Amino acid sequence: MRQIAKSRKEPLFFRHERERYRLIVVGSLLVGLILAASIFAGTSTGYSPYEMNINEKLKAPSIDHLLGTDEIGRDVLTRAMYAARMSVQVAAIAVSIGLFGGGVIGILAAYHGGLVDLVLMRFMELLFSFPAILLAVVLMASLGTTLINAMAAIGIIFIPGFSRLARATTQGVLRQPYIEAARTIGMSDARLILREVLPNVVTPLVVEAMAAFGYAVLLESSLSFLGLGAQPPEPSWGNMLNTGRGFMVVAPWMSIVPGVAMFVGVLGFNLLGDGFRDFLDPKLY
Amino acid sequence: MTETIHVPLGSAVREHQLADGVPTLSIDSLSVQFTNRRGIARVIDEVSLQVWPGEIVGLIGESGSGKSMTALSVLGLAPPTASIISGDIKLSGSSLRAMSKSQIRTVRGKHMAMVPQEPMTAMNPIMRVGKQVGEPYVVHQASTWKHAIAQAVLMMGRVHLPLPNRRVHEYPHQFSGGMIQRSMVAMALSLGPQLLIADEPTTGLDVTIQAQVLRLLRDIRDIYQTALLFITHDLGVVAGICDWVYVMYAGRIVEQGSVQQILTAPKHPYTQALLLATPSIISRQTELVSIGGSIPSFFELPEGCRFADRCVRRFERCATEPDLIGVSASHTARCWLSV
């Protein structure tokens, strides 16, 4: 039985793209670090993030506690790793909410135009005009300070941004001759959106999602720093930073560790996003 | 060893050639190449070309022939990655290669000017047309803007743009393609250059507008005796306004001569093929003959005659590249068949 030859995408790596390749490599390393931390959180250190041991409190980094202990004797490294897992989870869900919600709204607005576009976009603008933290605080204050609500709140904050990007990209795609060519062939609207529009709209959205990931981590940390989001004894980089504030002189590692962890995470995701942007877009020479 | 007749270029007397004069533009054995990871691409290979005062010279080639790069090299606007490795470009006898960048900048605009392709993107969209057309006066003659705009009105009138005093204050998007091209010609002519280079100036314009722009260029030549180098891929246009023709293929001149000779009795198979492939409404052709194969990449130029692998009349001798061989006093072709 003959097979239609599987399409071979041409190799896209030319020398001048190796600089961007570097971004992906470095980004992946950093992100990999964070992901590893979140995966191995429970198993590697041997400590529990909640286990208190007053005798060991405020101990500097040592062989027993690689990154020191906090004010009630909990191992900082373990807590940081658990915090990593939670940040990743929250960010992933929040970004997904933003991506899918915003994506659908944007694509629909661009595809239908007219009144639909008007109404949807005005609503998005309304949402967009609130400062992020304020919106999150208001949402959580009214809905309750659970982790789920934190995810939802951050997700909602992201929706307008994604919707704008999706709308602009879709409009650009719809103007292209190949859309007209596809209609000429007799394609139904559904197939048109799915096969012709969507694949060409997805790339900028995915890249944006990677950058948003970093921002989501930041937002979550800010929320938990403010006492919303993850509630103690759940470790979160934000509340670790908050607690660590009071012990800056005595036990600086309590703040430095979550701070550096956040830095690594956010930087890693941004680099990854930048590196992927050019990698995913088809080159039109 | 058979004798080949080599007619030294320039010895053939052209209609516009002055006895003891100097050509306005003289490109002598110019070679320009790009180097990158793929190798060396010699996009202009020992090209020699002359334009005499009052002459309209056509440089004909398809895409990938190197013709646009030739224009850019003359103007000193070749990309920084291109290097001139040999030969010279002389404007009225003065070598342009010997000039510094600032000297060339003075020359450009004042003594030689270009009318580019793509009229719709040739002008700055946020600057009024009058300011753009008048700019050469300010840059080269330190004139005031008021005077420059007045001159712009004059020049735009000379290129038959209706209502120039109104048009001068408009923006490029309010102009049609043909009008922009005429404004570009006005801008190019403003300081009375000796040499005008037109790089496919009518590609993309409507046919009737193209006819007007071409007539305009011809009239300009008649009035001001400007030397005009006209770069195109359209043999019909060449037939319509050029006096002398150079045919370019894969970076080399493969045929040159008076327009009569080249278009009625071309000797190089490529020129012949181009003629046969051009659809026409006056000739009774029943079939367009296409050329097999494709233009060689500059990174993989064949040994010997560059056109040989696409040539229907090739024979053993084509394994060595021919020089430009004299067919008559006003016609040379780079083909062993002309011997």
Added chain:
Amino acid sequence: MSEILLQVRDVSKDFVLGGLPWRRGTLAAVEHVNFEIRAGRTLGIVGESGSGKSTLCRLVLGLIAPSSGEIWFNGQLLSALSTKEMRGVRRQMQAVFQNASASFNPRQTVRDVLLTPLEVHDVGTRDSRFDMIEQSLEHVGLDLEILGRAPHSLSGGQRQRVAIARAIILRPSLVIADEPTSALDVSVQAKILNLLKQIQREMGLAYLFVSHNLGVIRYVCDDVAVMYLGRIVETGPTEQVFASPQHPYTQALVEAIPHTDPRKPQFNLPILGELPNIYQKPTGCYFHGRCPYALSACTEEQPSLYNFWGHRSAACLWHDKRFISRAPKWVSDFEGT
């Protein structure tokens, strides 16, 4: 005489230009256009910018609906069809566009491009689809190995061949070609034109061929319709129309086209001025402002297409009974011809 495939009856298309409601204008892109194409015949549409030829293509393809008039294909009225029925029509009517690389989804390979029409119309089985793709490629002279490549990595000529392969894979009866060779070099253009002619013969296709290049139209098309500012100003068999044009605009076009005979002078026919503003078309005959033969009546009266000799017609008042006696030399009376 083969049957009529496409019939365009008194079709007009107006575009409403956006903006504040009291500042909206209308652009009459196509006005009262009539023509028909019979099976296996080729009709060329010639026009410059503003002529409405691209809008006409879109109307015929059903991508936009006419503001008035009817378009009939194979005996069916396009505006009355359901989406499903329209898809059936699309199987019979395909298109090749000018800008080949932009007419392909940048994320697809040639294989995807050629499979798509087959999938959309649910044609054939997996094996037979491969055969159809193979045949299509053979028809346009391309190798199978091109299937894995992305269209934007191909040369202009190859891309246009892929576009043609896509258009013929469903074996349509009518192909609409909108400036298919305008972006190509002369030698490549010759190849593609020859290919188009060959396919037309082999598959018995009808063409609606739009171009601004009279030489190309002459080479490919049996009949021609000349458009100016949205109206058809002359029609007839290509050979005859170009040999003795009966409308001043057609004459100007024929005069203005560069030809390769250096002995005949060129670009000498005066064409006064620019194309009029398409948003504010002139009164009377649209061409009167640029016409060397204009009568005073031309400023008031819009000439209809005067039919002479069965298949030729021209929209010029000189062909009207009232004026024909004083007509300039180029006006044939066709009585004794």
